[in-house]
Amino acid sequence: MRLPSRIVNPVLAVLLDGSGFTSLDEFAAAVNALANQEYGLHLSYDHVGVKRWLSGGTCRQPEVVAEVLSRAWGVEIPVAVIWPQSRGGAPPAAPHLVPCVAPRTLDELAAYIGSDMLTRRALLTDAIAFTAGEALSDPLLRWLAGPAGRLPDSSAPTSHRLTISTVTRIEAATAAFGAEDAAIGGGLSREAAVGQLKHAVDLLRETSYTDAVGNRMLAAIAELAGMAGWMSHDVQMAGPAQRYFTLGLQAARESTDRRSTLLQVSLLADMARQMRDLGHPATGLQLVDAALALLPRGRYPAAAAMLWNLRARMLGPLGPSSISELKHAVRLAEDLLADADPGDDDLLAYTGRAELAGNAALAWQDAAGHIPALAAHAEEQALAALEARSPGYSRSTVFDQICLSTARFTGIDPDQAATDGHQAIDLAAEVATSARVLDRLSSLLTHSAPHAARPTVRAFRERLIVTLRAAAA
Template identity: 40%
Template sequence: MTDSLPRSKRARRIRNKRLNQLPLAAAANQPLAYLVKESGFRSLAAFASAINNHASAAYGIQLSHDHNIIRRWLNGAACMHPEIVADVLSGAWGVTIPPAVIWPDDRNGTPPASAHLQPCIAEHTLANLGAFLRRDALREVGWTDPVPVATGDELVNPISRWLASPPVRLTATEQGPQHTDQRDQLMVDRIEAATAHLIALDAVAGGEAARDMAAGQLRYAVDLASHHLPTDTFIRNRLLAAIARLASEVGAMSHDAGLDGTAQQYFAYALQTAQVVDNDHANLVVVYVLTHMAHQMCELSAPQTALRLIELAAAHHIQHAARSGVMQGMLWILRARALAILGPDWMEEINSSIALALTGCATAETPPPISQCRLRRHAAEVYLTIAEVDHRQAAPLAAKAESCSLIALDTQSQNQAREKAYNLINLARSRFLLGRPDEACDDATQAIQLAHQIPGAARLATRIHALATIAERFPHHPQARDLHRRALHFEP
């Protein structure tokens, strides 16, 4: 008889509170669970009410959803109006969230949303990175990049949100073959060693071949993490950190090959993977990836986006990552590059940023020669960017660029063909601006000869094509006319 009596008001409140909450790990639809949890709604009932109100106001549809229907969606049920749910979550997050992010199975063959618009959930990130790698492997040489590049709020706002949110980490499963910790450690050792080898190979030459090899190694590492996650927490974190670092390198190589949309996807997946790793090295990888993204934005002439990414990286570096003089120096020099694109009005801050960059690298315990070389190369590009628009200061700025380029050439390893080609191009640009076309043409000729050894380096080819415009300023100089022709028709 007691069981048939009405429940007390207090009992109903407890029951409703329990129904309104759902642990993130228990949800079948992890993207939806994460987006709802971090969206600011106080309960599932409040979220359901927001959906009902938006459906009525925006679409004239009368819905009567409650916490029960939200729980069914979280448990894997389909939704009749996914675009309305996506609208509500987009409003709560302040960024556009496509329905395909929340219900990936309903895409009907359409490609998934961009990586930076996807929630930062470890299992979800690895699955999507694996799928993206498989699509990338089907891309034929010579195809244009089908992935659009995001800038501004569209890129930075979602990244800021999930970098500031608590990470949703992976947990080891009991499925699949169980390896010993020693065997797991050996596999991770090999992935880390292969990554170091590929980074060294890219530093020597780069190009499309290095990118393809790195992407293949990344596919192996992602498949390993997807099908056999090490049970030891330390080894598991090492594996995920290695995946994040390698994904960022594949992104940088994709940018070098002119595949900027593809590069941005790899950068976003690398950030998300590093974000869910629980060690200091991964925090440094987050900063490292953000510097790659800022550099890409500078190359694409999106300085405001670059500056915002640099601010994100600097904040993360201070709060989470082990301090690195080299990394701090790279952040300062990229800030100078972004400000230089904005114009000569920022010259005081540009000079200060360059000085801080070189000082930061000099105070590092053992700065790699490649880091010092790149800082000098970036500094030269900063001076050249301003010199080419501020004709009054062109000569002194070109002289500074020449000095930085010469130091970079002296400090770099002789087998780094791509880096040497970049520095020779900067040297040629500075000497053209200084009115010394004989030396400039010699430097440019060496750069073109080196570039022929690096197939698929589209970014380098763009720099060489720009030399044709500078050489046009000397129409009566035979070498300059010949250089103009060769630079204009150069193919990577």
């Protein structure tokens, strides 16, 4: 389909581009036909009318246009997605309901960051809904598979020019936030990361740039949005975290930078981890499979290993019928990592031997909820993760220690499990800003309950209760 050169409504342009219609006249005819069949309206739109909509003009029957596009794409497209001015004071559509269009994504990020910076965490969390299941995966994955609206041309030199050195500083700041998050949790630096993201978005919206620099900045924004999302998830801001993840994913899809594909993979993986943490492993499995489909065959074995390992993590809670598939995923992840070169994982934070073992431990422990004998595999992998874990990953080390304690409570070694639990409490003090650490610590109360009469376990449970109460105070 040939689109006009002057486009004021880029969302409509992307929707038309991926709709399957071969011309603007064919699309206009479909609008006329549906209006007649469903509403008894006699319309006479042609390519001129569609060009007018693309140029910023309004439409008298927007519901019919939205319905035609919804049927063409196979997902519901609200009118407000195509014509935001029709919202009439209502909040904008959630990002996962909207196609990937760079100018829109930047506008959405700017508006959302502004709300975040002016709103207390609890109020923001209550205001932004978390979505799981087909309501999320169907539209989100459909948009990722369709065309994307790229950055507008901004190559004409101005007094405010975006340079590559500025982009590299944004990338370095994101790396620094990631290191701090891994070491002490996301609670302390979340607002600083959001502020840095605001600065990056403002730069891209307000300066001129070459195509290469602009798209690298868009990729940097995607990565930083993902970091803000991960920090939000770590402090149990589920809806806000998902919104940052989604907008970051769309920015990565819209960028032509060489990192675009791996950033999409990384963001889908983080969204899957959030789904598992919040009790939606089936949705997480869909997101992991989408990430695997993005990876070029035979490339990035470290990233592929991480995804297959994460797939095992999603399969763990799904019951005995998934055990053989889980075992296959764990083994394949190990084989892929063995084939990886040391530099293969430089674009993804959570790859490597320790991460594979830690995730495998969690997968086997989830499976042990159905078949307790599998806790032996969880224990073995947790010990391997602790041995391989590098300094600077304090939160992951706590998770490994909690998993080891959980496995030993499940495997009927309660006294050693209590000792492991005490170590987990000690380690957790280093990651005091992570709500996820406290959440997983609290799960040890459930796993230790069958052995509560034993003196060592009783002492551990008493200390754990005091620790959790102090953290909640």
